[in-house]
Amino acid sequence: MRHIISLLMENEAGALSRVAGLFSARGYNIESLTVAPTEDPTLSRMTIVTRGSDDVIEQITKQLNKLIDVVKVQDLTEGDHIERELMLVKVRASGEHREEMKRMSDIFRGRIIDVTDKTYTIELTGTVSKLNAFLDALDSDVILEVVRTGASGIGRGERIMRV
Amino acid sequence: MTGAEIVVRCLQAEGVAYVFGYPGGAVLNIYDEIYKQDQFKHVLVRHEQAAVHAADAYARATGRVGVALVTSGPGATNAITGIATAYMDSIPLVVLTGQVPTAAIGMDAFQEVDTVGISRPCVKHNFLVKDVRELASTIKKAFYIAATGRPGPVVVDIPKDVTQQSCPFEYPAEIRLRSYNPTYKGHAGQIRRAVQMLLEAKRPMIYTGGGVILGNAAEQVTELARLLGFPVTNTLMGLGGYPAPDPLFLGMLGMHGTFEANMAMQHCDVLLAVGARFDDRVIGNPKHFAKEARRIIHVDVDPSSISKRVKVDVPIVGDVAQVLDEITRLLKSGAERPDPAALKAWWAQIELWRAQDCLKYERSETVIKPQYVIEKLYEVTEGDAYVTSDVGQHQMWTAQYYPFKKPRRWINSGGLGTMGVGLPYAMGVQLAFPEAKVVCVTGEGSIQMNIQELSTCQQEKLPIKIVLLNNRYLGMVRQWQEFFYEERYAESYIDALPDFVKLAEAYGHVGMTIERPEDVEPALREAFGKYKDRLVFMNFVTDPRENVYPMIPAGKGLSEMILV
Numbered sequence: 001m002r003h004i005i006s007l008l009m010e011n012e013a014g015a016l017s018r019v020a021g022l023f024s025a026r027g028y029n030i031e032s033l034t035v036a037p038t039e040d041p042t043l044s045r046m047t048i049v050t051r052g053s054d055d056v057i058e059q060i061t062k063q064l065n066k067l068i069d070v071v072k073v074q075d076l077t078e079g080d081h082i083e084r085e086l087m088l089v090k091v092r093a094s095g096e097h098r099e100e101m102k103r104m105s106d107i108f109r110g111r112i113i114d115v116t117d118k119t120y121t122i123e124l125t126g127t128v129s130k131l132n133a134f135l136d137a138l139d140s141d142v143i144l145e146v147v148r149t150g151a152s153g154i155g156r157g158e159r160i161m162r163v
Numbered sequence: 164m165t166g167a168e169i170v171v172r173c174l175q176a177e178g179v180a181y182v183f184g185y186p187g188g189a190v191l192n193i194y195d196e197i198y199k200q201d202q203f204k205h206v207l208v209r210h211e212q213a214a215v216h217a218a219d220a221y222a223r224a225t226g227r228v229g230v231a232l233v234t235s236g237p238g239a240t241n242a243i244t245g246i247a248t249a250y251m252d253s254i255p256l257v258v259l260t261g262q263v264p265t266a267a268i269g270m271d272a273f274q275e276v277d278t279v280g281i282s283r284p285c286v287k288h289n290f291l292v293k294d295v296r297e298l299a300s301t302i303k304k305a306f307y308i309a310a311t312g313r314p315g316p317v318v319v320d321i322p323k324d325v326t327q328q329s330c331p332f333e334y335p336a337e338i339r340l341r342s343y344n345p346t347y348k349g350h351a352g353q354i355r356r357a358v359q360m361l362l363e364a365k366r367p368m369i370y371t372g373g374g375v376i377l378g379n380a381a382e383q384v385t386e387l388a389r390l391l392g393f394p395v396t397n398t399l400m401g402l403g404g405y406p407a408p409d410p411l412f413l414g415m416l417g418m419h420g421t422f423e424a425n426m427a428m429q430h431c432d433v434l435l436a437v438g439a440r441f442d443d444r445v446i447g448n449p450k451h452f453a454k455e456a457r458r459i460i461h462v463d464v465d466p467s468s469i470s471k472r473v474k475v476d477v478p479i480v481g482d483v484a485q486v487l488d489e490i491t492r493l494l495k496s497g498a499e500r501p502d503p504a505a506l507k508a509w510w511a512q513i514e515l516w517r518a519q520d521c522l523k524y525e526r527s528e529t530v531i532k533p534q535y536v537i538e539k540l541y542e543v544t545e546g547d548a549y550v551t552s553d554v555g556q557h558q559m560w561t562a563q564y565y566p567f568k569k570p571r572r573w574i575n576s577g578g579l580g581t582m583g584v585g586l587p588y589a590m591g592v593q594l595a596f597p598e599a600k601v602v603c604v605t606g607e608g609s610i611q612m613n614i615q616e617l618s619t620c621q622q623e624k625l626p627i628k629i630v631l632l633n634n635r636y637l638g639m640v641r642q643w644q645e646f647f648y649e650e651r652y653a654e655s656y657i658d659a660l661p662d663f664v665k666l667a668e669a670y671g672h673v674g675m676t677i678e679r680p681e682d683v684e685p686a687l688r689e690a691f692g693k694y695k696d697r698l699v700f701m702n703f704v705t706d707p708r709e710n711v712y713p714m715i716p717a718g719k720g721l722s723e724m725i726l727v
Contacts, residue, residue: 010342013291014279025284055470062467068288068308071342163341 032150080156090145093120166326167192173302183214187234189261192326209615213587215245220591236274247285251578255314264324287315295328312345313465349481364433365505373400374438383487396424400577407566422521429721451720537564548600551588553609556638583612617670667700
């Protein structure tokens with residue numbers, strides 16, 4: 001099962017490597033990992049997308065909680081939540097592709113944020129599956145470069161994670 | 164005040180008695196401050212690994228935080244084995260490592276290594292102090308983190324320039340970390356469920372581990388077991404957690420545990436696990452273990468130890484002593500007791516298993532049996548010595564044939580299984596308890612991994628008694644090769660052993676070689692009598708073909724033991 005785990009941790013040097021090191025040392029898999037400081041500059045928020053059986057996920061959350069720098073851990077998948085990922089795609093936009101790329105971007109509610117004679121760079125935000133669907137919809141030979149942030153997640157409604 | 168002076172003042176404020184260490188360039192300022200004070204003593208080892216082991220044993224024997232101090236680069240890398248050993252057995256340590264000056268970090272400077280990076284997977288936590296103003300609070304945090312919750316080693320890496328810079332010194336009286344709040348009080352509802360389950364048990368079993376030793380809960384275990392009349396087993400790390408000569412005690416369980424302990428563990432219907440973690444050397448194959456239905460109550464201070472290898476029914480996170488006190492209190496407040504007829508039948512079954520007498524071995528009049536040496540050691544020391552061991556057959560024989568009556572008397576590397584710990588462990592214990600009988604039971608493989616410490620023992624005049632069970636083989640390796648590799652003894656025979664008597668004498672100690680069974684006891688009596696104030700190195704030439712029984716082959720289940 002795919003799980004999205006959110007954590008708040010002390011914004012200190014080496015904090016990221018503790019989390020990454022934990023996953024590799026214990027053989028847990030990481031599909032994606034994003035991290036940045038929060039509104040409180042002493043805290044970083046991390047979103048980890050991982051896969052594993054319920055037992056493995058239980059161990060992952062326990063092991064994360066055990067890290068001294070980790071302030072809070074939440075498995076977002078346990079409740080209603082929203083996830084979003086940002087993707088930048090550079091595509092071929094010359095000749096017959098130019099109009100087609102614009103149309104595809106519009107359909108997926110992307111934004112073209114950089115233009116040259118031969119290329120567009122499209123910014124797209126959405127769930128992981130939406131971004132995958134966009135890439136699937138393009139011919140692979142028009143895709144020149146793809147950059148994805150990995151998913152960020154937040155609980156819905158009153159579900160709040162803070163210190 | 165300089166950073167170096169701050170380090171020393173912090174250690175004094177923590178009431179540290181011994182710092183085990185080895186000087187070098189990056190820690191010279193700290194050593195200069197140590198030179199100027201006499202509140203704590205520095206013990207100069209001969210290899211940094213031994214410094215950490217000695218500090219580790221000091222912590223195991225006393226319950227206080229052990230402290231080691233090493234220099235940057237190779238000083239730190241040599242310390243890693245010691246740190247990993249302490250980490251696996253949850254021993255509270257603060258290891259101070261020197262680091263190259265902050266401006267040189269990342270420049271591949273002389274004796275530079277990324278100590279925080281290298282030690283990260285084997286510490287409870289670590290710090291790199293880049294600002295002298297954070298030095299005192301960081302050391303305070305290190306002691307706090309090391310000693311609380313599930314204990315463990317904490318590394319504080321201190322660049323040389325930080326030890327030179329100055330700032331006002333203030334040692335925080337207490338520390339609070341928003342990200343670290345161990346749970347001590349067990350959940351009341353879970354404790355009530357546990358009590359109910361214990362009362363319903365027809366085939367109960369109490370299984371306790373190192374957590375009972377670390378959590379100072381041996382008394383609580385004993386009180387609870389006696390109140391209910393339940394059988395008790397200890398893990399290798401948990402020995403001494405229940406008085407071994409007591410009839411309720413079934414001996415150690417696990418790979419080389421007793422038949423009765425392993426069978427009772429497999430066939431019980433309610434299992435109370437305390438400060439133990441169901442590891443591979445204890446329950447073997449978890450699938451085999453799960454074949455028999457049983458309900459499990461698991462008490463541990465570390466939530467991640469619960470339901471890791473074995474799913475449990477009643478998890479209780481908390482301080483083991485507090486939780487057991489609460490369980491006992493609840494039991495005593497009610498009149499209900501477990502079904503006596505069922506308990507009687509269960510004990511009858513256990514006695515049948517016990518009648519197997521799985522620790523019997525073939526006696527000999529001509530060759531020294533290693534088990535016999537341990538039995539005699541028990542007699543001569545009246546079962547009241549601090550016993551350290553290295554890793555291998557001798558370790559298992561000591562665990563089997565020296566029935567520990569008290570906690571913190573049995574000092575060995577259970578989790579990491581580090582050969583070479585025995586002698587430095589004995590140093591840490593002897594320094595902590597100068598008047599106590601301290602024995603290091605070892606093998607000729609293990610002892611040579613830290614034999615240079617005989618020199619430290621001479622410098623500190625430590626009257627350690629070394630019991631070397633010398634079978635000329637890496638015995639446990641040889642045993643596995645005999646059982647599982649068709650007797651192909653690849654590199655397990657130790658050729659060209661030194662003359663241990665001369666070696667001991669060269670370091671200024673007393674050496675003896677004992678070759679006949681009838682000389683075993685006199686040699687031990689002489690060592691603890693005539694030579695009680697000296698280090699005595701007893702080289703017992705033992706039967707090279709002796710194996711450790713019972714044995715559960717790796718990957719097998721608890722009821723699949725090989726008996727003699």
